Amino acid sequence: MKHIKPQFGFILAILSVLVLVSCADKKEKKHKKKDKQEKTVAASETLNIKDSNLSIDCDTSYWKYVYNPERLQVIDKCKTVSGVIEETNAEEDGDQHLLLKLDNGQEDLLTKINIKKKQGDLVIEAICANKPTVKKVGTTCEGYINNIKIPKLGEHVKVTGSLVIDTHNGWSEIHPITKIEMLK
16 A cells, blocks of 8 residues: 555544444444343243242233333232223223222222322233234234133123232233133
8 A cells, every 4th residue: 555645544543433333332232122121031030930829810921921011010919809890992002901990998909190090990901902003012912812801891800910010100000910700
């Protein structure tokens, strides 16, 4: 190579720095994605308990199909409640979101937000009961077949699943529901 002009050397140095920064940025994004995946697995594994006192009604394998499980603070891994369905609607993440007017004696399960924003009802969610309508859910429901019969408005039911606080909203809920039984 003959003499390189100083301007060309400066441009070459800038390009080299830009390539290095771009590679470092891609590597960091890859690590963040891997960390997020590991946290999701960890959140589901912390609930994957082997307790002979728990019935099959509290199948913790459902947690791997919960969209964004990090937002749910587990209060009770297996809780059964009863009440009357007051509202039901499909959420964009594929879950069926229902409001349950609890039978007497269960009011201590509600937060102030349940009382203020949910008319004193407990939120219950059947995961992957519908097709997700937003891309951010990704493959969360892939491989899961919802076998939970969604109750109709006014039906009296017994619901089993994990009692959690939805930290994004502040209310308590059964999420995911692992079993619903119709009561008379």
